[in-house]
Amino acid sequence: MKSLLSLVLLSSLAAVSAVQQPLQPPNHEAPIRTSPQPLVDSEKLQAHIHADNLLKRAKELYKIAQLGVEEYHHPTRVIGSNGHRGTLDYLYSTLSEYSDYYDISNQTFDAIVGNVFGSRLIFGSSQMSAAPMSLTPPTPGKEPVYGPLVLVDNEGCDPSDYPKNTTGSVSLIRRGICSFGAKSEAAGRAGAIAAVVYNNYPGSLSGTLESPSKYHVATFGLSNEDAQPYIKDLQAGKIIPSYAWIDSIVRKTGTTNIIAQTKGGDQDNCVMAGGHSDSVSEGPGINDDGTGSLTLLEIATHLPKYSVENCVRLAWWAGEEEGLLGSDYYVSQLSPEENMKIRLFMDYDMMASPNYAYQVYDARNERNPNGSQELRDLYTDFYTAHGLNYTYIPFDGRSDYDAFIKHGIPGGGIATGAEGIKTRAEVAMFGGTAGQWYDPCYHQLCDDVSNCNLTAWELNTKLVAHSIATYALSFDGFPKRTGIKSDSAVEDSPYHGPDLFM
Structure with missing residues (x-):
């Protein structure tokens, strides 16, 4: 934890739930600076990713989750808890070290x-x-x-x-x-x-x-x-x-999204990626979704070594576990003009399940905004190039991509599995244990540091770095946005977030 003072300030911000502070777009009046850094390169950005660094961040996040013990009697990072306020402080203070590279914004909203x-x-x-x-x-x-x-x-x-x-x-x-x-x-x-x-x-x-x-x-x-x-x-x-x-x-509580956007790059063409900063009340949430949050944070600390052609916007959502509250609120506050600047959104939720499978959301253009399938194929091409198996999983509104695809923004992502049962065929593909959940500690107290498979986490973090670097460099061949409404049929589902609601 970088600063107790910033924790107090951010906690106060989250507590003032009556005051809405919508995200302000970056100042476009200043000319884009000429950067001395080399252009972002996927292989070079991936080379900065090491499991040891991810594990170190996971241990720090677990210490932060222990701030929730006094109120909840066990570690947790659920919204409204000291554990979540500490998480926000950790994210914000780490990103602030790179404030010459990113515009960093807080977006506070009411939640239940x-x-x-x-x-x-x-x-x-x-x-x-x-x-x-x-x-x-x-x-x-x-x-x-x-x-x-x-x-x-x-x-x-x-x-x-x-x-x-x-x-x-x-x-x-x-x-x-x-x-x-x-x-x-x-x-x-x-x-x-x-x-x-x-x-x-x-x-x-x-x-x-x-x-x-x-x-x-x-x-x-x-x-x-x-x-x-x-x-x-x-x-x-x-x-x-x-x-x-x-x-x-x-x-009711106030809580906060954190957004970091590169100052450089084409501000009208942004690649966006997000993960959620909160856990369920039942546990510390180190895999769900500490791994997604920390994946993006680790990449965010290395991206400033490079310049970008297209802007990169990274988001840490609050209230995902309560029903995608943060991402829903964010998209609802976008003007049509700001919506159109987001060329695609990539969701990273649960990167290191212990009984993992390499899962790719089966996002197809005929059912989702045009470009979703191209993103899906980028992920599968990466796994194939590394001689790895993968499986498709339903693109069913279960995570923070939901609001984006419902508002015309192409989306997709990868995961390693939650409470689903691993099959014998998947054991042949990925190893592990048949008949058990991909994450046996999903939404439980045992979702701690020991619940993370470092092999899967490092590999997937490299893939996330690859996805960000690819589109930060160029959108050549990627479909252009045509509107804020999706022409494809996004199916209703029994999910809005990780919990069933019907």
Whole structure:
């Protein structure tokens, strides 16, 4: 951590949530300076990347996450915490050492943050393995509530789905059709004292209620497998007494995006890359997304050795874990003219999963803004040139590229995997363990320094450097922007951020 004073100043900035400070574009009146540095070169920029330096930064970030212990009782960098304020200070103070090369901006906005301190769900005499939804309210008075378990018709999206005996009950609701927040609100309006949403696919279920409502009730996610025996009993007319308890808070906080843009290069043609600076409340988030944030920071410290033909804009988003809040806010504040200056956006989220696969977002031009596929092919060409395998993963709105592609900006990115299950075929391609998550510590307390695969991290950081250097040098052959609206069909998805919302 470079400066306690800057931590205090930045913490104060984030705390003043009533004052919006939109990003100011660089001063274009001053002539672009003639740089003594050589032009950026991909191979030379990659040569500065070493796993030891990345590991050193990861250890520093974990120390910063420990600033969250006092409030959260464990290390965390969730927005609104001292751990996140310390992260912002570390990013800002490091970038400030290169203020002759970058214009550095803070962009503060309001956000909603939640924390669950404890929970329990019991059906009959069995304690359930249920996960409280993100941004769930507590049970009344943060005390346990008791009532019969009641099965809701259909997907619980319509008031008519709730039977007359919903009042005073714990509602059991099937996932689907509408958002988790809409289900919680409908249950609350019908008189339920708590809600449990069960999955309609194999596996556990966690998600977010998103924007708070006064009608939301304490809400859990439950696997389909755990729910089925109780559904059958309810359908057979059995009465199942239930117990629900959640101790949580949901509050408003101010938080901050950090943007660094090169002073040099064509300011009307910018290559942009971003990662998110926050973690979930449950852990320190060193892989998710400390690795993405630190990848960009490490590259940002070496790029000043070179001049660029096109401007480079780097972003560290806040509030990604709460639903892509920072990137959504950023794009919403762009004028049409500023939007058009961004030739493409590259998203870097989770670069070093321990059971990794080299994953490339399957961004195709027919479904996304023109240029997304060219970016996808740059990544795959890099892996191929290095004799490495790769896989395509859905481009489904799960990370900070979402707002960009919805506003006509080509996008893409790479990752190494989250809670998905690694297959035997992928073990043959990448090594690792079949049947386990790519990141077994995803969104957990164990996402610490030991959770990072340094081989994958160094290789992917070199690829990120290659992607930035390539477009900082030239956009030759890359499609020109034609408008701020995408002509392609960006599909709706059950994600807005890493948590399911429906």
